[in-house]
Amino acid sequence: MDKTVLVIEDEPNIIEAISFILSRDGWRVATHSNGVDAVSAVGARKPDLVILDVMLPGRSGYDILRDLRAATETADLPVLMLTARGQTKDREMAESLGASRFMAKPFSNSEVLEAVRDLVRP
């Protein structure tokens, strides 16, 4: 298993936690921490999965998701959305924009692993 996950998130501690969990499970983890050039980062790294935070400096995660879905090569890319707000309307927003999975912070580590494994079937 040699799949890449791109984590787009701005809280350094959360990045570190996710990287730790996923790399122990055998994933290759790339990180990116601002919203402005997140879309081009996805294009450059060509990950198999993107973990995307909603509140990012410079650009909202929803906008990034909309761009990813609009582009042909990333239209079907699995995207796991994370948010610290967790209200229903956030979930609805994410789903209507085409998020593959939506998860509220704080999450349990096993939940994340499960979701990632689920989204990227070998």
Next chain:
Amino acid sequence: MASLNLLVFVCLGYVAVLFLVAFGAERAAMRGQAAWLRSPMVYTLSLSIYCTAWTFYGAVGYAARSGMEYLTIYIGPSLMMIGWFWAVRKLVRIGRSQNITSIADLISSRYGKSTLLGVLVTGLAVVGTTPYIALQLQSVTLSVASFSVADATVRPLDDQNSTALWVAVGLAFFTVLFGTRNLDANERHHGVVMAIAVEAVVKLFALLAVGVFVVWGIGGGIGATMDRIDASSLGDWQVQPDRWMALSALSAAAFLCLPRMFQVLVVENEDERHLRTAAWAFPLYLLAMSLFVVPIAVVGLDLMPAGTNPDLFVLSVPLAEGRNGLALLSFLGGFSSATSMVIVASIALSTMVSNHIVMPIWLSRQQAGAMVSGDVRNIVILSRRFSIVGVLALGYLYYRISGGSTALAAIGLISFSGVAQFLPALIGGIFWRGANRVGALAGLVTGGLVWLWCLFLPSFGPDVVIPAGTMAEGPFGMGWLKPYALFGIPGLDPLVHGVFWSLSLNALVFVTASVFTFPTPLERLQGAQFVNVFDHTAPTRGWSGGMAQSEDLMIMAQRILGATEAQDLFRRAALDQGLEGYLPEPTPAFLLQLERELAGSVGAATAHAMIAQITGGANISVEDLLAVADETAQIMEHSSQLEAKSAELTRTARQLRTANEKLTALSVQKDAFLSQISHELRTPMTSIRAFSEILRDAEDLEGEAKAKYAGIIHGEAIRLTRLLDDLLDLSVLENGQVRMNIAPGRLSDFLDHAVAATGADRGKLRLHREGREDTVLVTDGDRLAQVFINLIANAQKYCDAPEPTLTIGARAVDGLLMIDFVDNGTGVAPDQQDMIFEKFARVGEQQAGGAGLGLAICREIMARLGGSITYLPGQQGAAFRVTLPLRDAMAAQ
């Protein structure tokens, strides 16, 4: 024999006393003890700058040459003051209600705030006054010289020019020091006025002393002196009726029109009621000044050898009689007359030159309006200082070039007739609504040209400017243009001829041009304002507000009035409108008030132009035009009521819209609040949960990694605690359940504590601390420091300048301590300034660590401490003002 050294010594001592008087008066005025400085008597005495050295010394010489004719110079102004109810009262009222700064300002303001008229009047005033200043320098020089002739111990002064130069330099120094101390013409020149009042007493006393000595000491009493007069060459009544009438009228006109007289009469007038004292006291002063002139002249002609200059009898008669003390006093009298005239004349001229020539040029070079960098205040003061030096330099140059010749003696009346050219435009302007700008311009130009041709240029003597042939035959053989016989009417006295033709043609052209041209709306408004000044309780309606940006106005006002005055003005205006903070609605009333305040500093035309630049120049509305067209009072009132109502409605609507926008924004914020709280709590929780699960599940972790992850958990837990603390703090503060630990403490200690807590003394941010940090406050020091910490931390986080600098300035104003925190970053955008004190209202796109509660907490703390914290607009960077009441602090000291 009087020693020249003694003279110089006494003279310097006298000047030192004058400096002390002026300085003391300024100090007293600053402490608010100006009441006694501004008694009606001081006002009356200050008017005595009408009596210059030309009248002090020259009147006796005049009488020795032409008998009683010298009296005309005093009769005109006396009648003018006795008739104060006509013109003087009206001028003073207009001057006060319109914040007039000079005669050029009055004429320019009356005729539609015309810049061109201001320039013209200023130019003519400078040309007319320069020889007069030269005359004063000459009189001091001559009087010093007459002492040195009498003093056998020193060689005669071979270089009289150096005396004149030193006098000019000294006067420039004094005038710059006390004449340009404050900018706002409202505040007036207390020091200068007090000094010239003292000089007025000295010169009157000196002349009376010489007179008493001559009548009783030499003449042998009143009867004997009268006999002596009748027996002398002046014994018969010999005045020429034409000169008597022309000179009386001329001196009356000059009394109103001379720039220096206008300065003391109108600009420096503190209280209109002072006129009621001056109405009788000033004619009395002039009477006393002229009482002994003929006796001194007659005794001088009797005693002194033939060929002695009669202009210096006041000095030479006591000297010849060996009365050195009296001669010294007389010298001081002449010195006072000369210096007080030069000081006030150069202040008046510098105001005119600066406001009507320098400022318009400067303004026209600033294409972007008043928004560009640079402090206008400094420019105005600087230009005034240079103008003062320039005016005195011109006077000195004129003195040098004319060689101190006797031709100067005639220049007094030439000067008078030059400035008298303002009279038609001035009197027409305040009594006749039909007078307009074109008329005033045409009249002034005509009168000025005739004056130049018939009086000023010939005064240099034949062949100096005008060739003798032209004087005799007219230019190019045109006989009707002979300078002393215009239109082929010969035989008139040259002065009467020049005064008659220049003023008649001036008035004729002024009236004719006014009748046949149309004024602009602004001229008509100003005309109504000036002519009916006593009817107007309501001020001019000029600006239609709404388009002007209050913040732009504030920035401009700060540059001209100074930061404190401008902020105070804006805050009071905002308060009057029932608004918080420093930005009032730009209502017409407020714009008008602001324009007047600015006019006091830079003149009406410039102030008008500056506001026009910001408001887009839409100063006259259709309603205004209608109001001018329908001159019946009823319709005017009706339309003004309508306009006021519609303006009121517009304003109310705008206030409602603002309130609504704010409410909507608040409700959005309320929603955002919950979502924010959620976010702020969940983010640290995420890290805590993730790492604690890692620590629990991963058995193979090394010690180092374990410690690191535990550290992260610890840090995030603290972050959570801090957030909860802040929330709790805020809620406690908002509910008023907090107890304050009130104790006295020094402001500098609180600030030091805050600086240390934020590490601002070591970081990238540079700190400037200034002002009264030694103030002792009775307050909750920890809470106050908390506010300071927040403000400093904000500057650390948000100031985006390449070299971030935070200036902390403390000032005490009206029992309030104001501590300003101003950084040099981009500041807060105007639409967000209202919101930054709300909870979670971080400006821009998040992410600087805090939860956005800091300023909300600050606001609550300051409210609990009885003070306030506000955002200060228009300060380059982000600026916060912390205000605390100071009265308790004083009581505790």
Next chain:
Amino acid sequence: MSDLRNRLFLGRGSYRQRRLADAARLMPILGGVLLMLPLLWPRQGIGEASEVPPTSSAMIYIFGVWVALVLASLYLSHNLDPTETEARGDDDPSRGG
């Protein structure tokens, strides 16, 4: 009744004020005429030499007029209350009268 008398009294006061203002306006004209009067006297070179008044008489006349004007001005300005006439709005010469 007392109300009526009160108003009557005020009327008299303001009437007096207006007449005083008239007098104040007249003063410079009167003064001007008096001070121009000496121009009608015979003078050196014109008229009989014996009729030319001596300078001392001229001084006494002119300064006498001057002192009288000062005293009159003192009286008027002290009895004039500018606010009184102003409130009536009838002190503006431009309005005619």
